[in-house]
Amino acid sequence: MTTTNSAPVERLTGKNLLVLNWRDIRHPQSGGAEQYMHQIAVRWVKAGATVTWFTSRGVAQSAHEVIDGITVIRSGGALGLYPRAAAWMLASGKKFDGVIDCQNGIPFFSPVFLPRSMPIVQVVHHVHQDQFATRFGRPLAAIGRFLEKDVARFVYGNRSIAAVSPSTRLELRRRLGYTGPIFVVPNGTVELPENVGPRDPDPTIAVVSRLVPHKRIDLLLGQIAVVVESIPNLRVDIVGDGPEKDRLQGIAADLNLMSHVTFHGYQPNEVRDALLSRAWITASTSAAEGWGCSVIEANAWGIPCIALRVPGIRDSVVDGETGWLVDEARDFGRTLIKALEEVSDHATAESTTKACRVWAARFTWDRSAALLAGVLVEETGATGASKTQRRRARSDMSSLALFSTPPKFNPSVSLRATDEAIEVDGRTSVLLNGCDETDAMGMLRRLGVFEADVRLADRDGILAGPSGAPHADHELAGLDDPSRGRPI
Incomplete structure (x- = not known):
């Protein structure tokens, strides 16, 4: 394969780049945001760039580590990270050729601490305006919303932003009032397995999710209780762990679902994949996401998704082709029954599997790395096309x-x-x-x-x-x- 427009990743060869992220891939609470930036940074390193990752220091983590060629510097906790990052940028920031500033609710405000000419691209997975109230008291939540919206908009100005989905871009425009360039740089996903199935003989739903409040697995369990009345041999595999696990198991017991629902907890990839490969569909009742990583991973196994039509997830599901989007939570169970009936037909299941795998194949980490590199290259004003083309x-x-x-x-x-x-x-x-x-x-x-x-x-x-x-x-x-x- 050759690139002439030209592989933006190759244009980063020899560049010294800084990544600011509140966690790294080995942090005990690492999630999709860290996976996103790590996969991209690894590809930049392989192309000849030098990448330094400044982040917080989790329990038992060292202050310095090299991971897949990325130099990781850790300092401070969840909130202490930010003043330490500011001091470190003032002392060491001038040596970099470009910065990827990953905004996870609280921005790093890197333009304040780095030279004005420094190319800086902000990466935003989703807008946190509603989430501050779920984690902090009223005064701190108000400060968080002010920092994410008004202060960040002023500090970053018209610098480029990479949003992981059109939903996130829309939220940045409507809720935060950003007016500068915002480019969509979606997540990559797992490589498509060569073979999928065979699926379970009984109707089976596999859900891979962290068990946290905003995923709303409790809502899903309530709808499952309705579905089993029509589909008594339904099986539900829930893969993942989190603070909600005990409460969710209690709800399942109260709804008499323990013979239908299995909580597998955290599982290694091969176990997770085995459960996905035999499922009929996956499901999402999340309140909102930046992007549906687990949706696309299931698609790679040919598994369609039924989901609420919420930001991020509505971008990940091609309604009627790779799954079904539901407008109202009260309709979820009825749509779930309909979806299971549709894929019980062999021809429908086969065509749906094909559509899911074609869709998942579009999302590769190589492409994500090239797209984000392109945004950074454009921010430097290094391309002739940018200067000559209106x-x-x-x-x-x-x-x-x-x-x-x-x-x-x-x-x-x-x-x-x-x-x-x-x-x-x-x-x-x-x-x-x-x-x-x-x-x-x-x-x-x-x-x-x-x-x-x-x-x-x-x-x-x-x-x-x-x-x-x-x-x-x-x-x-x-x-x-x-x-x-x-x-x-």
Whole structure:
């Protein structure tokens, strides 16, 4: 595979980069946010970048460690981290060529402590305005909301933001009032297993989740109690641990569900995968997410998801193709029964499995690393296309162009580092960020393309990139085999 627009990760070779994150991958409470940045940083290190990760110090963790080539510096606890990070940036920050500032509710405010010319990209998984009240008393919650919204908006100004989903971008616009460029850089996921199934002979639901309040597993259990009245042989496997485990087991007992529901606790990957591979569907009753990591992991095993239509999760599920979205919690059980009935049909189950796996294949950590690298490269103003090319649309608008590849096609002439292009069997598909149809046509003419199908990209197109979403009528050849695509 060759990249000419040009593999943004390769442009980080030789760069000294700083990652600010409240935890690292080996922290006792590490989660999806740490997995996201770690997977990306590992790929940057392999490309020749130097990555330093400044973070908090968990129980029994050392102050310094090298993990997969990433130099990890730990100092302070959950809140003490931030003043220590500020002092460390003032002392050592000038040596870096770029910064990834991961915002986990409380920003690091890195622009205050680093040179004004320093390229800084904020990574935001989700907006925490509602969550502050669930963790802090009223005064501290108010301070948290003020820091995340008003202070952060002032400090970071119009610097680029990488949001993990369109839902998060929308929340940043509507709730926090951010007006600068926001690019969608979704999570990657596990590699698709070569074989899936066979599934359990009985209707089976597998849920992989941390057992914490906002996941609302209690709501799911209440709906399961309704479902078993119609499907008495239903089995539910819940994989994961957390502070809610004892309470949830008590609820299951009160609802007489212990013969249907098994709490497996935390399990190693091979056990988790074995449970997923035999499931019929997975489920999510979460209040909101930045992105549905567990949804896409289940999709990789061909497992569709039934979920409430909430931020993040609604981006992860292609309604009617890779799962079912439910608007009201009271309708969840009824929809769950319908979903299980649908996938009990062999042909429906087979087509759904295929759609799920095609969708999951779009989300790779290599692509995530390239997309975030592209945002950082653009923030440095290092690309010629950025300087010479005018785009009237802001970053939220994207266009998808599909055309026959010209003999001397050279996308580096006009493509930005945040754009994506893929070629399959002589046909090229390009996703142009911050670009409306008029701008797109002008760009294509500079590339020597005079006939193309150009349209505004929808949510699924933005998430899946130029290779597209799992729609049956998508025009790009080779969609059912993501490996056929050749990034250009």
